[in-house]
Amino acid sequence: MTHPTLTLALAAALATGAAAQPVTLDIQPSQSSIDVEATLIAIIGDRTDTASTSVSGTIEIELDDYGTPASISIQDFVIVLDNDITLNFSYGFLGSASATLSNAMAMYAAPGTPAGPVSVQADAFEFLAVPTVLAGSATADYSFLGVGSDSVVLNLADQGVIDAPISGSVTSDGQFVTVSGAFAIDTTQVAVPDVADIRLVGTASFVAIGDAPQPGGCNPADLEPPFGVLDLMDIQTFVDAFVLGIPTADLVEPFGVYDLADLQAFINAFLAGCP
Secondary structure, eight states, rough: OOOOOOOOOOOOOOOOOOOOOOOEEEOGGGGOOOEEEEEEEEEEEEEEEEEEEEEEEEEEEEESSSOOOOOEEEEEEEESSSSSEEEEEEEEEEEEEEEEEEEEEEESOOTTTEEEEEEOOOTTOOOOOOOEEEEEEEEEEEEEETTEEEEEEEEEEOOOOEEEEEEEEEEEOOEEEEEEEEEEEEEEEETTTEEEEEEEEEEEEEEEEEOOOOOOOOOOTEEEEEEEEOHHHHHHHHHHHHHHHHHGGSSSSSOOOOHHHHHHHHHHHHOOOOO
């Protein structure tokens, strides 16, 4: 529905994108996984096994521009292994061992202190070292000839803060943000004192998607995109809302009444323009 346009002097302003602010992206388990390679470094030799599982979680990032990003920072992340994984190490007649990772996850070690920003070039970015902590447990069961057998539970958090590289690509069309990345860890922990250490090397490939922050109007008269510009679209939206009794046009008291005071408030805001 259209109505006669109000006669107003249009304020000149520049169009601006959404202000830089963090966004939280959901890691897509169907497109995300981690490959874990574990090496048991024992007094009777080294053995390696591999396993994989899907991962889920979130990553919080901030782009300088959600239309054409030129830089990215990491605010927080949690990458969760969706399933427990078991790795087996055979030494033949000398014995065997296994390690089961339970409730394992990797988390950003410094939430509130961003990593970066780093540049985005042709959608690609790279963080060389992101402070990371692990959580969860590793249960090591072993039976070795001449050593004996036992079961030991390791706390992955005992690794402390490790530096993990994160690289990938980021795209944003102003509505949705997608990060496709790779996250790597490499850490060694004592499994059985004086008997064996365990080295864990993990590479997670993930796809995370979320909504881009949307710009808001610069004042009560800035009702339609492009926000930051006051134009005929804003006028038409106000007139339609005023005639139809839609709260968008109910700008001042008495609320619930659409009168000249609302018209004057819109006119004043429109003429004031955007900063």
